[in-house]
Structures are given as C-alpha cells and as structure tokens.
Amino acid sequence: MSVLDINFRALADNIPTLCWMANPDGYIIWYNKRWYEYTGTTPAAMEGWGWQSVHDPNELPSVLMKWRNCIATGMPFDMVFPLKAADGSFSSFLTQVSPTFDGSGNVTGWFGVNTDISEQIKAERKLALVSTELSHRIKNIFAVVSGLISLAAKNHPGAKEFAAEVRQRIAALGRSHDFIRPRALGRQSTLFGLFDELLSPYQNNKRIQLLGDNVPVEEHAATPLALLLHELATNATKYGALSVSEGRVTVKVTSAPAANRLEIVWCEENGPPVVEPTQTGFGSQLAMLSIEGQMGGSIVYDWRKDGLTVRCLVPFSAIVTSDLQDAGTDVR
Numbered sequence: 001m002s003v004l005d006i007n008f009r010a011l012a013d014n015i016p017t018l019c020w021m022a023n024p025d026g027y028i029i030w031y032n033k034r035w036y037e038y039t040g041t042t043p044a045a046m047e048g049w050g051w052q053s054v055h056d057p058n059e060l061p062s063v064l065m066k067w068r069n070c071i072a073t074g075m076p077f078d079m080v081f082p083l084k085a086a087d088g089s090f091s092s093f094l095t096q097v098s099p100t101f102d103g104s105g106n107v108t109g110w111f112g113v114n115t116d117i118s119e120q121i122k123a124e125r126k127l128a129l130v131s132t133e134l135s136h137r138i139k140n141i142f143a144v145v146s147g148l149i150s151l152a153a154k155n156h157p158g159a160k161e162f163a164a165e166v167r168q169r170i171a172a173l174g175r176s177h178d179f180i181r182p183r184a185l186g187r188q189s190t191l192f193g194l195f196d197e198l199l200s201p202y203q204n205n206k207r208i209q210l211l212g213d214n215v216p217v218e219e220h221a222a223t224p225l226a227l228l229l230h231e232l233a234t235n236a237t238k239y240g241a242l243s244v245s246e247g248r249v250t251v252k253v254t255s256a257p258a259a260n261r262l263e264i265v266w267c268e269e270n271g272p273p274v275v276e277p278t279q280t281g282f283g284s285q286l287a288m289l290s291i292e293g294q295m296g297g298s299i300v301y302d303w304r305k306d307g308l309t310v311r312c313l314v315p316f317s318a319i320v321t322s323d324l325q326d327a328g329t330d331v332r
Contacts, residue, residue, distance in 0.1 A: 013032050013033035013034070014033075015032070015034065016034065016116075017034065017113050017114060017115050017116075018031070018032065018034050018035040018038060018083075018093070018113070018114035018115075019031070019032040019034070019035065019111075019112065019113055019114075020032070020035060020051075020111075020112045020114075021109060021110065021111055021112070022097075022109060022110040022112065023109060023110075024071075024106075024107045024108060024109060024110075025071065026049075026067060026068070026071045026110065027048050027049070028046065028047065028048060028049070028050075028051060029047070031043070031046055035114075037086075038083070038085055038086065039054045039083070039084065039085065039086060040085070040086025040087075041053070041054065052064075053084075054083050054084040055081065055082075055083065055084070056081065056082045056084070056090060059081045059082060062081075063079065063081055066079055067097075070097065070099075071107075071110075074099050074101075074107045075099075076096070076097060076098050076099065077095065077096065077097035077110075077112070078094075078095070078096050078097075079094075079095050080092055080093065080094050080095070080117065081093065081095065083114065091116055091118040092116070092117055092118045092121050093114040093115060093116055093117065093118075094114070094115045094117045095112065095113070095114045095115075096112070096113050096115075097110050097111065097112040097113075098110070098111055098112075145170055146167045146170045149163050149166055149167055149170075150163065150167065189216065189217050189222070190214050190215065190216055190217060191213075191214055191215050191216075191217045191225075191253060191319065192210050192214040192253075193217075194217055194222060194225060194226070195210055195229060195251060196210070198225075198226055198229045198230060198233070199229060199233055199251075201233075202233045202236070202237060202242055207241075207242060207247065207248050207249060208233075208242075208248075208249045208250075208251065209248070209249070209250050209251070210251050210252075210253075211250060211251070211252040211253070212252045212253035212254050212255075213253050213254060213255040213262075214253070215253070215255050215262070215319060215320050216319075216320050217319055217320070218318075218319060218320060220294075221295065221318060221319050223290070223294075224290030224291055224294045224295050225290075227286055227287050227290045228264075228287045228290060228291055228299075228312060231284060231286065231287040232266050232287075232310060233249075235284075236249060236268055236271070236308075239272070240268045240271045240272070240274070240307070240308055241268035241269060241270060241271030241307055241308075242268075242271070243271065243272060244270070244271055244272060246270045247268065247269070247270045247271040248268075248269050248270055249266065249267065249268050249269075250265075250266075250267045250269070251264065251265070251266055251267075252264075252265045252267070253265075255316060255319075255320075256316065257316050257320070259316075260315050260316045260317055261313065261315070261316055262313075262314055262315070262316045262318075262319050262320075263311065263312070263313050264311075264312040264313075264314075265309065265310070265311050265312075266308075266309065266310040266312070267307065267308075267309045267310075268307035268308045268309070269306065269307045270307070271307055271308075273305055274303050274304060274305055274306070274307060274308050275303075276301075276303035287299070291312055291314065295314045295315070295318040296314070296315055296318060297312060297313055297314030297315065297318065298312070298313050298314075299311070299312050299313075300313075
C-alpha cells in the first residue's frame with residue numbers, strides 16, 4: 001500500500017460521513033471506519049452486496065433499482081433513504097455515488113458518501129408546522145379585516161362601493177396566499193395554477209383563456225401578480241370585455257430564461273368600445289406599484305377601441321429563481 005493510499009484511508013476514517021468504494025460492477029470492496037461504527041457490522045458481513053442488511057426492506061427495492069441502473073449507465077447516484085444503526089434505529093441519509101473513469105471513458109470504480117440528514121429533515125418538518133400555523137393565522141387576519149370593512153361601511157353608506165372593492169382585493173390576496181408557501185404544502189406552484197385560482201370568480205363559460213408558458217412561480221412573486229390579475233379582471237368585469245356576454249380575454253405568457261425576461265399579455269376582445277381613463281385609479285396604481293416596485297418590471301396599457309391590451313414585462317428571475325427547474329410549456 002502506497003503512502004498516498006495510507007493517507008487517504010486515514011483521512012476517510014476520520015471524517016463524519018460514511019464512505020465506501022466499489023468495483024465497476026457495484027461490488028463494494030471498502031468502507032471507512034465511520035460506516036462500521038454507525039452500523040455495528042463487520043467487513044465480512046458488508047463485503048459485496050451485504051449492505052442490503054442495513055436498509056429498510058420497504059425502501060430497498062427502489063434503492064436497488066436505481067443503483068443497478070447507474071451501474072449499467074455509468075450515471076451518478078443520488079438518493080435519500082434510511083440506514084439502520086447499531087441499536088436498530090433508522091436515520092435518513094443523503095447518498096451520493098460518483099463513478100471514476102479511465103482514458104477510454106470506461107467506469108473503473110465507484111466512490112460513495114452517505115451523509116446523515118435526519119436532523120435537517122426534523123428541522124424542516126418543524127418549520128413546515130410553524131409555516132402552516134402562521135398561514136392559518138394570516139388567512140384569519142384577512143377574514144377579520146374584511147369583516148371590519150363591512151361593519152364600517154354600514155355606518156358610511158357613501159363608502160359602500162369603495163368598501164366592496166377593498167374587500168374583493170383582500171379576498172384575492174387570501175386566495176393567492178397558499179401560493180406564498182407552496183413548498184411547505186409539499187407541491188410546486190405554477191403561474192397558470194395561480195392565475196386559475198385568481199380568475200376563477202370571473203370564469204363564466206370559460207371566457208378567459210390561458211396560453212403560452214406555464215412556469216414555476218416563487219413564493220415572493222404570488223402577491224404582486226395577484227394584485228395585477230385581480231385589478232385587470234375587476235376592471236374588465238366593470239367596463240371591459242367581461243362586462244358583456246360575448247366578451248373574451250386571453251392571457252398569454254412568454255418566457256425567455258436566457259434573456260431573463262417574462263412577458264404577460266392581457267388582451268380583451270368583443271367588449272364595449274374602450275375609452276382611456278383621464279386618471280389612474282387606486283387599484284391600477286397598486287398593481288403598478290407591485291409590479292414595478294416589488295418585481296422590477298413594467299406595465300404598458302394599450303387602450304385600443306376594440307379591446308384593452310396590457311403588457312406586463314418582468315425579469316424571469318423575479319418569477320422563477322435559479323433553484324427551480326422549468327416546468328415546461330402548457331398551451332390551453
């Protein structure tokens with residue numbers, strides 16, 4: 001054994017993770033000291049495919065399937081599964097295995113690392129519980145605020161219409177609230193999912209059509225987008241295409257991740273003649289503040305006589321952060 005081999009094994013035996021090496025066919029030939037300390041096993045029991053004895057029987061078939069596929073293809077292995085400790089308890093480990101290659105591209109061996117992430121998983125579960133409770137309380141606050149507005153409006157009849165509009169905006173924020181914490185709910189929210197939720201109160205006879213790129217949407221983008229869509233749909237119901245039975249609205253999303261650009265186009269058709277307002281309303285100001293101030297985007301209104309068109313341009317990174325993969329294109 002060379003000095004390099006001796007130094008490597010000394011290093012591997014003194015790191016906190018479980019390490020091992022395998023032949024090209026997956027037959028394991030060496031584990032570090034930490035592996036035996038954790039599992040309470042022996043080299044003779046673990047050699048080759050003996051490691052299966054410290055796996056959860058329910059999880060083992062999926063582990064074997066993935067490991068054998070990696071051996072056949074030469075692809076790296078990455079998976080989370082429980083391993084049994086010397087006392088019989090199980091802890092969750094992140095297992096990552098990388099192949100080594102010769103000059104011809106043939107696999108010459110495998111190097112595996114098992115990292116205990118059980119404490120991290122416990123912390124994430126506690127955080128999810130806190131997030132769920134916080135979300136519940138926030139939605140209760142929305143309901144209380146809406147109730148207070150209704151009570152106040154009864155004493156001020158002249159403010160009835162304004163109070164109704166404010167309650168509608170609060171309701172829209174409430175509907176979009178679950179999209180603020182999609183990962184805590186165990187799912188990934190998408191732009192069309194958010195739009196469907198926000199526009200559902202206006203979808204008589206499917207009068208609003210969503211087209212284009214359905215991308216994942218980050219938590220921080222949900223609120224400003226909710227305010228924008230609610231304002232557009234409300235105005236369309238009062239004055240635009242949704243105020244008449246034959247009116248239609250198309251919402252098209254075009255994404256260009258490489259250019260850090262995402263465009264949302266709201267286009268109304270078959271509505272009453274459009275008249276450009278002489279001043280910007282409170283709701284429109286709020287929507288512009290959300291898109292321009294919070295997301296660094298821009299909104300352009302085109303008051304065409306045959307129907308309003310609104311172009312909203314925002315950085316792609318304001319909708320989809322780098323750790324989210326593209327959800328693909330969904331044309332409706």
